[in-house]
Amino acid sequence: xxxxxxxxxxxxxxxxxxxxxxxxxxxxxxxxxxxxxxxxxxxxxxxxxxxxxxxxxxxxxxxxxxxxxxxxxxxxxxxxxxxxxxxxxxxxxxxxxxxxxxxxxxxxxxxxxxxxxxxxxxxxxxxxxxxxxxxxxxxxxxxxxxxxxxxxxxxxxxxxxxxxxxxxxxxxxxxxxxxxxxxxxxxxxxxxxxxxxxxxxxxxxxxxxxxxxxxxxxxxxxxxxxxxxxxxxxxxxxxxxxxxxxxxxxxxxxxxxxxxxxxxxxxxxxxxxxxxxxxxxxxxxxxxxxxxxxxxxxxxxxxxxxxxxxxxxxxxxxxxxxxxxxxxxxxxxxxxxxxxxxxxxxxxxxxxxxxxxxxxxxxxxxxxxxxxxxxxxxxxxxxxxxxxxxxxxxxxxxxxxxxxxxxxxxxxxxxxxxxxxxxxxxxxxxxxxxxxxxxxxxxxxxxxxxxxxxxxxxxxxxxxxxxxxxxxxxxxxxxxxxxxxxxxxxxxxxxxxxxxxxxxxxxxxxxxxxxxxxxxxxxxxxxxxxxxxxxxxxxxxxxxxxxxxxxxxxxxxxxxxxxxxxxxxxxxxxxxxxxxxxxxxxxxxxxxxxxxxxxxxxxx
Amino acid sequence: xxxxxxxxxxxxxxxxxxxxxxxxxxxxxxxxxxxxxxxxxxxxxxxxxxxxxxxxxxxxxxxxxxxxxxxxxxxxxxxxxxxxxxxxxxxxxxxxxxxxxxxxxxxxxxxxxxxxxxxxxxxxxxxxxxxxxxxxxxxxxxxxxxxxxxxxxxxxxxxxxxxxxxxxxxxxxxxxxxxxxxxxxxxxxxxxxxxxxxxxxxxxxxxxxxxxxxxxxxxxxxxxxxxxxxxxxxxxxxxxxxxxxxxxxxxxxxxxxxxxxxxxxxxxxxxxxxxxxxxxxxxxxxxxxxxxxxxxxxxxxxxxxxxxxxxxxxxxxxxxxxxxxxxxxxxxxxxxxxxxxxxxxxxxxxxxxxxxxxxxxxxxxxxxxxxxxxxxxxxxxxxxxxxxxxxxxx
Numbered sequence: 001x002x003x004x005x006x007x008x009x010x011x012x013x014x015x016x017x018x019x020x021x022x023x024x025x026x027x028x029x030x031x032x033x034x035x036x037x038x039x040x041x042x043x044x045x046x047x048x049x050x051x052x053x054x055x056x057x058x059x060x061x062x063x064x065x066x067x068x069x070x071x072x073x074x075x076x077x078x079x080x081x082x083x084x085x086x087x088x089x090x091x092x093x094x095x096x097x098x099x100x101x102x103x104x105x106x107x108x109x110x111x112x113x114x115x116x117x118x119x120x121x122x123x124x125x126x127x128x129x130x131x132x133x134x135x136x137x138x139x140x141x142x143x144x145x146x147x148x149x150x151x152x153x154x155x156x157x158x159x160x161x162x163x164x165x166x167x168x169x170x171x172x173x174x175x176x177x178x179x180x181x182x183x184x185x186x187x188x189x190x191x192x193x194x195x196x197x198x199x200x201x202x203x204x205x206x207x208x209x210x211x212x213x214x215x216x217x218x219x220x221x222x223x224x225x226x227x228x229x230x231x232x233x234x235x236x237x238x239x240x241x242x243x244x245x246x247x248x249x250x251x252x253x254x255x256x257x258x259x260x261x262x263x264x265x266x267x268x269x270x271x272x273x274x275x276x277x278x279x280x281x282x283x284x285x286x287x288x289x290x291x292x293x294x295x296x297x298x299x300x301x302x303x304x305x306x307x308x309x310x311x312x313x314x315x316x317x318x319x320x321x322x323x324x325x326x327x328x329x330x331x332x333x334x335x336x337x338x339x340x341x342x343x344x345x346x347x348x349x350x351x352x353x354x355x356x357x358x359x360x361x362x363x364x365x366x367x368x369x370x371x372x373x374x375x376x377x378x379x380x381x382x383x384x385x386x387x388x389x390x391x392x393x394x395x396x397x398x399x400x401x402x403x404x405x406x407x408x409x410x411x412x413x414x415x416x417x418x419x420x421x422x423x424x425x426x427x428x429x430x431x432x433x434x435x436x437x438x439x440x441x442x443x444x445x446x447x448x449x450x451x452x453x454x455x456x457x458x459x460x461x462x463x464x465x466x467x468x469x470x471x472x473x474x475x476x477x478x479x480x481x482x483x484x485x486x487x488x489x490x491x492x493x494x495x496x497x498x499x500x501x502x503x504x505x506x507x508x509x510x511x512x513x514x515x516x517x518x519x520x521x522x523x524x525x526x527x528x529x530x531x532x533x534x535x536x537x538x539x540x541x542x543x544x545x546x547x548x549x550x551x552x553x554x555x556x557x558x559x560x561x562x563x564x565x566x567x568x569x570x571x572x573x574x575x576x577x578x579x580x581x582x583x584x585x586x587x588x589x590x591x592x593x594x595x596x597x598x599x600x601x602x603x604x
Numbered sequence: 605x606x607x608x609x610x611x612x613x614x615x616x617x618x619x620x621x622x623x624x625x626x627x628x629x630x631x632x633x634x635x636x637x638x639x640x641x642x643x644x645x646x647x648x649x650x651x652x653x654x655x656x657x658x659x660x661x662x663x664x665x666x667x668x669x670x671x672x673x674x675x676x677x678x679x680x681x682x683x684x685x686x687x688x689x690x691x692x693x694x695x696x697x698x699x700x701x702x703x704x705x706x707x708x709x710x711x712x713x714x715x716x717x718x719x720x721x722x723x724x725x726x727x728x729x730x731x732x733x734x735x736x737x738x739x740x741x742x743x744x745x746x747x748x749x750x751x752x753x754x755x756x757x758x759x760x761x762x763x764x765x766x767x768x769x770x771x772x773x774x775x776x777x778x779x780x781x782x783x784x785x786x787x788x789x790x791x792x793x794x795x796x797x798x799x800x801x802x803x804x805x806x807x808x809x810x811x812x813x814x815x816x817x818x819x820x821x822x823x824x825x826x827x828x829x830x831x832x833x834x835x836x837x838x839x840x841x842x843x844x845x846x847x848x849x850x851x852x853x854x855x856x857x858x859x860x861x862x863x864x865x866x867x868x869x870x871x872x873x874x875x876x877x878x879x880x881x882x883x884x885x886x887x888x889x890x891x892x893x894x895x896x897x898x899x900x901x902x903x904x905x906x907x908x909x910x911x912x913x914x915x916x917x918x919x920x921x922x923x924x925x926x927x928x929x930x931x932x933x934x935x936x937x938x939x940x941x942x943x944x945x946x947x948x949x950x951x952x953x954x955x956x957x958x959x960x961x962x963x964x965x966x967x968x969x970x971x972x973x974x975x976x977x978x979x980x981x982x983x984x985x986x987x988x989x990x991x992x993x994x995x996x997x998x
Contacts, residue, residue, distance in 0.1 A: 531988045554831035557986040559803040559852050561931065562867050563620060564881035567893050567914065570924050573994045 006079065009189045011260045013081045013218065014134075015098055017123060018108035019116040019475070023138040027108060027170035027179075031082060034176050035068040037249060065204070065216055067246040067262060072184045080183065081262040083203065083218075085122070091350065092479070093298050096125050097203045097278045100294055101218035101262065104132040104187030106179060107154075111137040111145035111167070114153040114446070117416040117475035123158050134182045135165035141172060156443030157416070192259025197288040198222030200257075200265070200281040202232075205272050207326040211243065213269040217262070217281060220292060224257040224265065229284040233291040237274040238284055239267035273329045298330050300348025301409065301480060302355055302459055303392040305336055305373035305502060306362070307344030313368055314343050320366035321345060324358060331358060336393065340500045340586050341371055346393055348378075352459065373502045373596045377455045380407040380483045395501040397490050400541060406506070407483040409455040412437070414448065415466065417474040422447050424469035432457035433508060454486060456506065491516055493523070494537040494544075495586050502596055516546040519598070524548040526594040531556075534589050617666035618866045619693055621652065622877030623678035623686075624900060627710075631746050631812035632773075632805060636879025637676050638900040645682035647904060648877075649689050655876050655896075655907040656689075660696050662884050663874050668697045670704045670863035673727075679709035683718065687725035694726070704729055704862045706769075711749045714757035719764040729767040729861075731801070732757055736773060737790040744777040755790070762796050767859065769799035774833045775825040776805050777813075784833050788840045797844075798859030802837050803852050804830050831984055838980055849933035851983050868928045870921055870944070878903040891916040918948035923998060926957060927990035930970065935977030936961065953997060960996045964989060 018024035068080045085098040099105065105126040109115055126133060135154055137147050147167060154162040166182055168175025204216035217224070224230075224244055231238045243266035245253040257263045269275050280291035308317050321333045332348035349355040355375060362368050378392040382404045391397055397406075413434070417425045419441075426449070429436070434453035442448050453462075458478065466474050489512055493503035503523075507515050516538030523536050527550055534550040558569060624638040625648075671693065673686065686707075693699065706729040707722055714732065722730070734754040736742050742751060749757075761768045772791070774784050791800060805824060807813045816822035825833070841847070841854045848854050850868065853861065866873060870891075875882030879898040886892055893914045897903045916924075922945045929936035938958070942949050964970040969982035969989060982989060 531985060553985060553988060554828050555834060555984045556988045557851050557984060559806050562864060563875060564895055566867060566924060566928065570920060573927065573990055574998060576991055577994045577998045
């Protein structure tokens, strides 16, 4: 039996909860500073390292989790584990796992802006995990700062006593030590039996090209040691630890990680899907009987088709996706064939941000020209023979006569909005088929709205519209609540009488006419005039509900084409041909990428 | 036979001489021009002659069939210098007496004396930049001559030199169909007029019109109206016996510009002067497109230095020939194309080309009478046709 290396009572594990722009990363940097974890000379290099890491780790964009030594005012040196969390609503599961590794959380609120919906959601997650919350008002040096109002706001919206909130300015460094003092004294030390079977919670997992899969873990019970044979209880994977260490912020090997400690585990595992966030690591021999609670196999909620503009790039696209999933267990993809777009992949994402990040990486890092179809959610289709299909692609919907009912995913949306913008926000939610569950005042200048809304209605531009109707003041958090039947129909788009499968959408019957009309109108705007007249039609089944015509070119010719004009014209023609890579030919009509995204945009 | 390894070439070739001087800058023009209070008449001639002396050998063994003096405004150039340069060129290249020698001119300079001297210098074709005969249009285009001067210039040139082309423009600022018809009426009044170049105004980058359009202070005619203007133009010219033989070029039988026609079949020409372009088919390097410096001072200092020499692949040159073919009346004769591009043509490419062109025939954008030629609708859409050729074969 090995002796304890670390005194548990000196450990403090905490996260920082903050809304984007409220100063989380600045504060984290400042804490590194104050604890002397990095030298002045390193600050710049450190920043670059983080960028590198972000790039490698892709979608779970977050700073490093770090272990810091902090000598407090009482003269005792504490071990602080600052566990970082992703900041976007798409990654709330990851956030919940990170919080499960902490005993406390520093709640950072902008002293000028107050609490945002997503912050509230994360605070509730923290409270669910019995975390001690340390409220901090940041940016107190701003002229617009109003600490008293924001304290009241915290009390009203979260029900947290904010009277002792620490005032700080992460930018100037004021109050940073006060925060650490509060952490040391308010956040309880971790518990956990050193001699119990090993239970370590995985709260982050990524692929390192040189070292394999890296797991960030918090040991709950037992001990991790180098060369130990370990077992992931949810996925069933087993392997041997090749490296065990902590980031401080530089990676440093350790001989042991005991209960309450946080560090990294590297093993022979090569696939992140075998070592997923939320899983419990135990030992192969004399392992724990029960895993830690809370593991979820997160399922993608948003889907879209991704097609190479040039069919010969298909293999390259597959390779790129293969590489991306190494680092991103929540990304799914499977081959898809579209009549209009050829061979590509149907990809599943946690949410819209996740989708955007993946698309951007494919285009930028892998230099692929892609056509992306409008995002869709997954539908549960009950056929007349009782068979149940999960449909994530509108064009795969069975014919109407075989469908008993279609069920669509619903979310609970929690929206925070100042009273003066409540009207348009309610209007937007109603327009998106939402039903109001709750409307409550939190203080005098904030209303918390709760709506149940079909996810289909939120998936594309809901967030943008919410921001615009509330002049940027509304904030949103959402949670999937289940499938419910709806009066849904498939809306097809025909271009010169040919259905374009990639433009099909599933809509509520009540909105079908209006959507059909606005959709073909929008397509008329984004499809350029061509040599032929183009007829655009929206149809439900065989019924045409709307039609627009793009008139053919009457004249398209260069007037002057002599000596030097000829080579200029040739170069233009060569460039145009290259430019058409971003268009898709349907029959003899060229459809630009915008058209495939226009289908779900509903503003104007 | 002297067929080169890379490119078969016709013996016919042209010479282009660029004279960049202008009295003012037209707001739609993006040509290589130079506005000078004092035109360096003699120095420019010397620069041209220096360039020519070194480059004449590029046309060794060719049969020079045309000389074209364009601009700019070459009619502003001293006629003695013009004559001197033309003499040297003809002498050195052994150019026959009867070849087409064109001079571009502004209407302001077409007086009896000038006509006499140009004729004496060997000019036998005059291209007059009228642009319009409507005072409002002339004003909108910021032309420096009146309608009357333009009409007199054309009449004088017709009775003196005979072989005359005039430039007109349509689709100009705020121009309507009726105003354009009045210009077409005027064309019909010129007895013996053999050639018209009618351009749809194109707003080019780096011009005053471009800036004005961006600011919203320039309204040009819409596409549909321009299409009607072109229809009207074709109709009226046809009635006068002046046939459309290229998108913007109309001529009576025998009056087509031989010089321009050579461009459209991918023929060779030596381009001399500031900003001039040229095309040479070199026995070793293949097709070379060259352009000279666009700055007068630079050109005059080192007239031999090319701003750019581009090697055009045989395939690219062939594609040029194809897209030019669908915008010219001579069209595309596969036998000729095969002969000219023996080295670049293969059965698959010919088959591909035929497939694309046959679709256009079916759509009545081309006709086929042994040769593929654009119809009136085809001329209107020649850029779209060109794109399809590049999509299929590029």
